[in-house]
Amino acid sequence: MTQLLELHWRRWLTNHFLSNYLADHAYYRASLKSKRDDNPDQKISADVGSYIAHTCTLTIGGMHAIISFIPHVFILWSLSGVVEIRATQYFSYNMRGGLMWITVICAGLGTLITDRIGRNLMNLNYEQERHEANFRYGLARLRDHVESIASYHGELNEHVSLMNLFSALMSNFRQIMRCSFRLNWFSHSFSYISHVFPYMIASTRFFSKEITLGDLTQIGSAYVQVQKSFSFVITYYTTIAQWRAETQRLLNLVNTLKDLHTEKQHSKIKIIRTLKEQNIRIEGLNAQLPLKMTTDRPQILFENFNWIFEPCQSVLITGQSGCGKSTLFRILSGIWPYGRGTITMPAHDTIEFVPQKPYCPLGSLRHCLTYPSTTLCASADDAKIQRLLRLCQLELLVNRLNDVDDWSLVLSLGEQQKMIFVRVLLRQPKWIFLDEATSSLDEPSETHLYSTLFQELGSCSTIISVGHRNNLQQFHRIQLQCANRQINRVNLLTDT
Numbered sequence: 020m021t022q023l024l025e026l027h028w029r030r031w032l033t034n035h036f037l038s039n040y041l042a043d044h045a046y047y048r049a050s051l052k053s054k055r056d057d058n059p060d061q062k063i064s065a066d067v068g069s070y071i072a073h074t075c076t077l078t079i080g081g082m083h084a085i086i087s088f089i090p091h092v093f094i095l096w097s098l099s100g101v102v103e104i105r106a107t108q109y110f111s112y113n114m115r116g117g118l119m120w121i122t123v124i125c126a127g128l129g130t131l132i133t134d135r136i137g138r139n140l141m142n143l144n145y146e147q148e149r150h151e152a153n154f155r156y157g158l159a160r161l162r163d164h165v166e167s168i169a170s171y172h173g174e175l176n177e178h179v180s181l182m183n184l185f186s187a188l189m190s191n192f193r194q195i196m197r198c199s200f201r202l203n204w205f206s207h208s209f210s211y212i213s214h215v216f217p218y219m220i221a222s223t224r225f226f227s228k229e230i231t232l233g234d235l236t237q238i239g240s241a242y243v244q245v246q247k248s249f250s251f252v253i254t255y256y257t258t259i260a261q262w263r264a265e266t267q268r269l270l271n272l273v274n275t276l277k278d279l280h281t282e283k284q285h286s287k288i289k290i291i292r293t294l295k296e297q298n299i300r301i302e303g304l305n306a307q308l309p310l311k312m313t314t315d316r317p318q319i320l321f322e323n324f325n326w327i328f329e330p331c332q333s334v335l336i337t338g339q340s341g342c343g344k345s346t347l348f349r350i351l352s353g354i355w356p357y358g359r360g361t362i363t364m365p366a367h368d369t370i371e372f373v374p375q376k377p378y379c380p381l382g383s384l385r386h387c388l389t390y391p392s393t394t395l396c397a398s399a400d401d402a403k404i405q406r407l408l409r410l411c412q413l414e415l416l417v418n419r420l421n422d423v424d425d426w427s428l429v430l431s432l433g434e435q436q437k438m439i440f441v442r443v444l445l446r447q448p449k450w451i452f453l454d455e456a457t458s459s460l461d462e463p464s465e466t467h468l469y470s471t472l473f474q475e476l477g478s479c480s481t482i483i484s485v486g487h488r489n490n491l492q493q494f495h496r497i498q499l500q501c502a503n504r505q506i507n508r509v510n511l512l513t514d515t
C-alpha cells in the first residue's frame with residue numbers, strides 16, 4: 020500500500036518538476052546561470068524519490084508512535100501510583116502518574132541531547148547529495164566527450180579531476196560517519212537505560228509490596244513503549260536529518276524555477292505573435308549578457324538593432340566571433356531574456372532555429388532525422404527520407420533508418436550537419452534560421468547543401484544564416500554585419 024502511494028506520489032511530483040523545468044526554456048536559462056542551482060537533474064531523479072520514501076517512513080513511524088502511546092500511557096498512569104512531594108513541613112503535593120512524568124522529562128532531555136549531537140547532520144547530508152551529484156556529472160561529462168578526451172590523451176587529467184570530486188564526497192562522508200557514530204552511540208545507550216530505568220524506580224514499591232511482580236513487569240513494558248513513542252525524534256533522527264536535507268534541496272529547486280519563470284515574465288524583450296504581421300520585425304533590440312554576482316552593470320553585446328526580415332528575402336549575418344550573432348538567434352527563438360526590445364512575428368508561421376552544435380537524440384536514425392516532431396517520425400515515408408538523404412550526400416545512411424545508435428558518436432560533425440539539413444527539408448518551416456549550420460563542412464559540400472536547400476524550399480521559406488565563409492554570400496540577398504555593438508546592413512548581394 021505504502022509503495023503504491025509512493026509510486027503515484029513520485030509520478031505526480033516528478034511530472035510537476037519536469038513540467039516546470041522544461042516550461043519556457045527554464046532548463047536552458049538555469050544552465051546559463053549554473054551557480055544558481057546545483058544539479059537540478061539529480062534533484063528531480065533522486066531527491067524526489069528519497070524525499071517521498073522518507074516522508075512515508077516518518078509519517079508511518081509517527082502514527083505508529085501515537086497509536087502505541089495512547090494505551091500504554093494509561094497503563095503507566097494507572098500503575099504509577101501517587102508520589103508525595105514534600106516541599107516544607109506544611110506543604111506537600113501528591114503527584115499522580117509520577118512514572119509517566121519521568122518518562123516525558125527523560126524523552127525531552129534525550130531529544131535535546133540528540134539534537135545537539137546531530138545538528139550538523141542535515142547540512143552534511145545536503146552537502147553529500149551535492150557532492151554525489153557533482154561526481155556523477157563529472158562521469159557523465161567524460162562519457163559525453165569521450166572522443167575529445169581520448170584524442171588529447173587526457174585520461175590522467177580526467178582521473179585527477181574525478182578523484183578530486185570523489186575526495187570531496189569522501190571527506191564529507193567521513194564527517195557524516197563521525198556524527199552518526201556519536202548519534203548512534205547516544206541513542207543506543209539511551210535505549211538500554213530506558214529498559215532498566217523503570218525497574219530501578221518501581222522496585223522500591225515492589226519490595227514494599229505496594230505492587231505485584233505482574234504490575235512491575237507491566238510497568239516495565241509500558242514504560243518502554245511510552246518512552247519509544249516519546250523518543251520518536253531520537254530513533255528517527257538520522258532519517259529526519261536526511262528528510263530535512265532533501266526538503267531543503269527540493270525547496271531550493273522550487274525557488275530557482277520560480278525565479279527563472281519570473282525573470283522570463285519580467286524580461287524587457289517582448290516577443291509578439293500576431294496575425295497582422297507577415298514579417299519578422301525587430302525594434303530597438305539590445306542584447307545583454309546575464310548579470311554576474313560580482314557586477315550590477317549589464318554587459319551589452321549589441322544595441323538599438325532595428326530590422327525587418329521579409330518573407331523570401333534571404334539574409335546573411337556576419338561578424339567577428341563573440342559579437343553576438345548566435346545571441347540574436349537565441350533572442351528571436353525566445354530563449355534569451357537578457358536585453359530589451361520588441362519582436363513581432365507572424366502568428367502561425369513555422370520557424371526553425373538550427374543551432375551551431377547539431378543535436379542527435381538517442382534512438383533510431385528516423386527519430387534523429389525527424390526530431391523534435393513525434394508525428395513526423397511515425398508518418399514520414401521511407402522513400403521521402405531516403406531521397407532527402409541522397410540529396411544531402413548521406414547515401415550511406417539510406418538503409419539504416421531503423422538502426423538505433425548514439426548517432427552523435429557514430430556520425431562525423433560534418434555528417435551531423437548534413438543530417439540537420441535533411442531534418443529541415445523534411446519539416447519545411449516557413450522561416451529557417453541557420454547558425455553556422457555548415458561550419459564543419461568543406462566548401463563544396465556547404466555550397467551543395469545550400470543549393471539544395473534553396474532549390475527545395477527557396478520558393479516557400481525564408482532563409483537567414485549566420486556564417487563566416489564568403490561562398491555563402493551568393494545564396495543571400497542581404498548581408499548584415501555585426502561590429503562595435505551595432506548590426507548594420509553592409510551591401511546588397513546577388514539575387515538568388
Ligand SMILES: Nc1ncnc2c1ncn2[C@@H]1O[C@H](COP(=O)(O)OP(=O)(O)OP(=O)(O)O)[C@@H](O)[C@H]1O
Binds near residue numbers: 051347
Ligand atoms: N551564458 C553566458 N554567460 C556569459 N557570457 C555568455 C554566455 N553565453 C554567451 N556568452 C558570451 O556572449 C558573447 C556572444 O556569444 P555568441 O555565441 O552570440 O557569439 P557569436 O557572435 O555567435 O560567436 P561565434 O561566431 O564564435 O559563434 C560571447 O562573448 C560569449 O562568450
